Amino acid sequence: MSAVLTNTPTAAPLHQASPGLWTLAWRRLKRDKIGMVSLIVVVFFLLLMLGSYAGIVAGNWSKEVGVSYANPSFMAGAENLDAVKAKVDANAEKIPYVDLSDIDPLAPRYKEWEERTAKIKITETPRSDTLIFGGDKWGRDVLQKAIKGAQTSILVGLVAALFATVIGTTLGAISGYMGGKIGDFLEWFYNIFTSIPYILLILAFAAVFSSSPSLAPYRGVPMVVAILAFTGWTGIYRLIRSEYIKHASREYVKAAQAIGATHSRRMFVHILPNVSHVCLVQLSQHVVQFIKAEVILSFLGLGVPVDSVSWGTMLAEAQSELVIGKWWQLAAAGISMAILVTAFSMLTDSLRDALDPKIK
Amino acid sequence: MSNLLEVRNLNVKFRIDGGKIFEAVKGVSFDVPTNSTVALVGESGSGKSVSAMSIVRLLPRETAIVSPDSEVNFGGLNLLAASEQKMRDIRGKEISVIFQEPMSSLNPVFTVGDQIAEVLRLHTNMTRAQAWTRAEELMAEVGIPHPKSRMKSFPHELSGGQQQRVMIAQAIACEPKLLIADEPTTALDVTIQKQILDLIAKLQAKHHMSVLFITHDLAVVGEIADHVVVMQSGEIKEKGTAKAIFEAPQHPYTKALLSCRPSVEKRPRRLPVIDDFLRPEGVNQANLIERKRGYTADDKIVLEVKNLSKHFSMREGFFKKRDVPAVKDATFKLARGKTLGLVGESGSGKTTVGLTLMRLHEATGGEVFFEGVDLLKLSENDFTKYKRRIQIIFQNPYASLNPRFTVGQILMEPMEIHSIGKDTQERVNMSMALLKRVGMPEVSFYKYPHEFSGGQRQRIAIARCLTMKPDVLICDESVSALDVSVQAQVLNLLQDLQDEYQMSYIFISHDLAVVKYISDQVMVMSEGAVIEVANSDDIYLNPQQEYTRKLLGSIPKGWQGVAAPAPISA
């Protein structure tokens, strides 16, 4: 339709782009202080995520800049727990090395090797005793790690929610709009998923996906996303379906039918924009839900692998650290997650208020 | 006679979105004399309900602000300043209220007996058993059959009329001095409306109470009111005795309201609208000339419907399905350039006829001939090219336009689908022209539906149909949701367009007066069956069927002059 607007006749009276419903919703949102603050926090996290993705932020998260479990700077005075050095038996040092030269295929080049070795010098950067928010067991900066963890967790949450929304919306739209046999079939499909308790469904999917040899290449983030999306679409489906049923009987859709609009046109051009706010709210709600789920899955070892750090793997690691008094990783992961999730939930509430035509 | 209630300088404001303030009632003052009926009349947004609710302080407390210098004196007490405890004693005992939607106004999970007894137990010292017995008596008094067994019914088990009777029983239980009736009959069918109005009148007389009757319908006012207060945009335009208002209206708005509503008796060429009365030159007398209506022998028939039926199937018990007939063997003809009115109460199947004709529902049986082709037998594809020939305008102007489309998109969509106009530019031009034709500024093209009022939206919906130049236009309750003044404008527009394009209308409405005004022929339906089809004048003057007679008899007669009691000085 944008073509229409660019082709407007010059004769047309002076006009200003009239505010559509989205614009109005945005205006309403702008008036909502809590909503705006939440939005800023969420956007901040998203930028952080993009930044860490691009390597601008927390690019050095895996660098071991501190000693093991370096104290947070604000606790600089506290006793640092030195990693226990391997106790080497003093006698062992005196035992001569075994000579392999008679059987070692590398023996002919021993001398060359030694010479080269002498030339190589690897210098280690000194490690700091304190880090801003403390260090983990390898001496990595917990704050950077939390940012990197945010990247994974948010990515998983966002992408899984996006997929779940797409699945739920598509199926819900078809079922709600078409009804009849197709609707019955999709309802059946939906009933299957909902008659299994959600936790069990996730665990069953996780058990199967993670032990499937054919899915092995997709382990890690893609698999967590798939597990969450395949199990999490049902709520969206239900809502979108009822919205479609409601809208399909609305007069504007009847009017579209009357003027000869095709089914797909009615489904996607007419109804979809009118339920899109529901999708959006569902999307943001599911992001929250999935971020929380990712944490638990990762904790159980069914989520992302440990080398791609996430809030879940951080919490799994931090669990044992609390007992030995190294609380900062738990706090970093827990608090950053709480901030994002709180902001996201509040944004969802505000979005719902702003977008819902009823509350206006 | 003294005044039971005096409203003085009532100001009510609402906090709305974005910290803005909306002034709903601006300095309203009126009296309700003892033992009389005062009607508060106005169109939507006039502030009539807000005024009434602020008397009993039932406005939403989060948003409503009643200005402190307002006064509502009831028996020497300023209700607006009374304690909440005092108000609770007054509500339900001294002043009762009945509302527009009886279904939602009754608590769905309690029996009606409980709900009536509750108010008795609250305000009197009756025991549970006494209250129950008294409630039963009240049920009988408001005319509910088998009150004993009905007491144990839940609201949803009663019909709309009975529900409203329960509301009334509840309201009069403690013999209040004042009954506030907020549009109590608007949601009801015309025959039920009459019964409820009669009941209120009867109870008012019997219990010597006063009634503050809020309505938009002047015809109803004429039947019951002693005093009339006319409101518009939060202000009182005129107040006086019913006689004074109906016979000698002073304010142009009152005059307009009185004359723009179609009546059964008169059928001017064009209905007068408010603007007519505000102009110095007044109403164009040429428009008031009576229009002749009716089919004639040489009318060309464009649409012929034979034995049209539509059944819906409902599930019942284990596996069983039951057919519920919505339309039974409807047969009628539509002449070119003429209007067929379809009247009936809710559930009569009149809307189903319209939707089935357009194949928005698939018909169960029958034939619909359009230019010799049976539309019902066509394949989906073949039918597409006929779609533009028959169009429909729906009831709810707020729901029939896609809120996410601009008006331009709405108007151009059918043209694109049916390849009307050779390119976008031409379509834009045609849309602009049509907008102008239906009385909308061209700039509307770029706006969204939510920026328009109900009447304007209905114009846009009409313009959308006009893009396809249809032969038949089905108006499904198209003016029912509009205020009377707007209704008149839209009816005029429809009439003008018919005159201009020689379109045929199927005009579906529950409003007998409007149907009478606009139709050449009228078809009366009841419970899916066609009761009677005849030229409109014939049917109104000389109904053949008992049902038709009953229906016509229920039309509020408006001000009859004789029925009203002697005016009482304020």
Next chain:
Amino acid sequence: MGAYVLRRLWQMIPTLAGVMLLIFVLFNWVGGDPALVLAGKITNKEQIENIRKQLGVDQPSYIQLAYFGFEVATGFTCTWRSYTEKPTDSPKPTADAKADTKTDTKADTTDAAKAAPSGCQAVRSWATNEEVPKILTSRIGPTLTIMIPVLILETVFGVILAIGVAYVRGSLTDRMIMMVCTVAMSISFLVYIIVAQYYFGFKWGMFPVQGWSDSFWKNLTTYAPLPILLAVFVGLAPALRLYRSFFLDEINNDYVRTARAKGLAEKTVMLKHVLRNAMIPILTNIGIALPGIFVGSFLLESFFSIPGLGREILVAVNRSDFPVIKAATVYLAMITMLINLAVDVLYKAVDPRVSFK
């Protein structure tokens, strides 16, 4: 109503079949090779083949599906052999295994070309060889010991608080409570458990750190309180938010205005009219949550060493103990459907508008 219940039961069949199909597709096609789970740390091909044969995973998938259906229907599993091989002598029949002899005699006469069951016995866990139905029934007790109090407390507190909050809606108190709820909901359950177990259980010694006994009372009074409190605390915030929204929805209804117009005090309006109506969506919500109590909270159960179903399922997931997961899923799906039906029938008690058609 009888007809309604009958029809609903009838409608469960395709859903249940679907659940079984889903589980089958998931575990038999997507899932890994179970034989390797069962093989030990030193294995050879022959052993693995032998296990595959015993499990029947070498059969075509439609036979496996039929076999799975049989398992679900009867709770029994059978050893599958192809027709060329004769079944072994069944062990001497004992009270425990009456089914053996019956199916064995049948197997002798089975049509060639068909796979025949022999040596039927209850479906067993791959890991512990425990009968799966027994696992499910014996683990349900501890789970319910935790979850029923959780559900009751959560509902009671949720409803009471929600009424209170809805009563002062829009006030600062309301906004603060809602804010606290949102924040409380944002912290991972894991954090709560880890921190609470450490501080309440260990540091401050208010509760035992973990454990379970054979005595129901001891469990309920000693071991269950901390997990229950945690679950209630975590569940309360979302419940409160949800119930509050139910109350607010109801408050905006016309009948509330009618009740006020009658002169009822705000308290009566809330506690009588609104509460009764809000109970309908609340009941729906409980109905949705109810099947979940059978699964329990696997996190709580593993952290507090509660021998419940959730922990069992988690262990099964970690060990790829497919029979346990499959059976738990199918049977819990059945329970869920029955609970849903029961809730729908119960509706009638709360909502007179419901009619069974």
Next chain:
Amino acid sequence: MQKISEMNLKTPRLGAFVLKLFLSICMLVFASTAFAAEQKVVKIAFRAAENGFDPQQIEDRYSVGICENIFESFLTYDWLARPVKLAPQTVEKVPEGEEGGTLYTFRIKPGILFADDPVFKGKKREMVAKDMEYAIKRFRDPANRSPYSWLFEDKIVGFDEFVDKMKKANKYEYDTPIEGIKVLDKYTISFKLREPDYNFLYFFAMPIVVPVAREVIEGYPTDTRGHPVGTGPYVLKEWVRRSKIVLERNPNYRGHTLSTEFADPNDPWDQAAIKALAGKTLPLIDRIEVYPIEEEQPRFLAFMNVQHDYIEETPLQYVQELYANGQLSSAMQKRHVQRFPEMQPEITFDTFNMDDKIVGGYKPENIAFRRALVHAHDRPAEIAIIRRGNAVPVTSPIPNGVVGFDPTFRTMEQEYNPEKARALLDLYGYVDKDGDGWRDMPDGRQIILEFKYRSSEEASRQQAELWTKNLNAIGIRMTSVSQQFVDLLKDRKVGKYQISNVAWIADYPDAQNFLQLLYGPNTNISNDARFNLPEYNKLYSAALKLPDGPERNKIYREMNRVLTAYAPWAYGVQRLFSHFINPWVLGYKKHPILYTSFRFLDVDMAMQKASMQ
């Protein structure tokens, strides 16, 4: 008593009835607690769940650990002897290998009874030679799917043929005799081996190679794992699978004593054990409650909160809390808790897939590549951080504590030295050829290594992290893939991996149990590195034919040298476990091979009661 109840009968008022009921419940509760107090009870946690107690069906340490107490193997280990030493348990003496180490004859002590069970129909059932024959046959019955069937594969004369015959008949006939297993009389059984095997006797010290009564196995055909009936000191009293195991004294048990012959006079633990247990008829503990707790925090906190008597294999991250810088924490000192350090006969290692195109191969450059990886692997960091100091590096596949361990075998080839690693890679042409910053193969192929690790195990994950970090540091690209335990096993078995880490604990305390992991013909069975070097295979076969002694040790040393040169494994560590024992637990001395200590334990009940909740 009678009088009281009569009185109550005469006043059948509800109140009185309730009162009586209440009183009797109180009495009952009191009585049961009083009774319970007389029993010596030990409560501990297992770190993982058990699978059941049919000795011929299980392999996990926890189930086997329970079996140790219910069943009795022919031989066992002397409780205090270090290094471990075989001792007779139900046989009269440890037999000598006859006919060049191919014939072993056991004479069972008469009068050893199985625990009572309904299948014995009230009669006492004596354990006889036939029971062992039956048990051995069970290992290869396909129905049992025994993970240990390999013990008796290619081992006893006629056994493989017997199994083949049974398979053809599709019927496992226990009554058919096997040539190599002879029941000479009621109490005598002999085994004839195909090849000499001096480790064969160790099999008979395994708690799974134990006689079982055929009536029991056939009496509970569907649940033999739930009905263990043995001759051991304890019977399974209660079993809530995966959450509670209760053992109680076996009344039919004849009792055993602590042998002090090989005790170390300088070892305080030995002396404490002697003081507590010597001369007494064991066992002293009446009831043992074992709770499998898989989460580490609760298992640890349960000990800290004195819910359990001792904690074994304390999670490493918590050890520091109790024991740091060579001494117990003050809190533990106050509680008089003792720490028992234990080096178990196990090692961790990373295997390279020798068949892989990048990490495999026997050519000098292949060897150089692997050796470079080994040098790059920061084992000191692994020990310090992953193991938190609770480990020592190993230099050969043979851990300390098994027969054949050579404490003088020290190599520099397995030591962390990134400079050497870089030099070696440069030397053999593993340099960056395409300019992407990562090293490539000498022939120009890209190197992207993949490290497969077990997803549910924290240490395994951290190991993956460390490897990735270390290799990236020397310019080799590596990614890590987490896998469910089962899949990892499978991929390793079929050679679908490049590098992966694993641990191996001794089934029996002989080096052969470890060295077989690299024996060429064991590829696809246990040789996950798929290492197949004729030199090594020859040495392995030669060692098999020799009894323990300097001659065999020489061969072992040679084998270790070969392995060091070819580097099919990167050696990891031998872990140091810490067990913490409350002061009322007496005589505790953990045996390196046997998993549980209940049979040689006592408790100071007064102290226990005062401290435990």
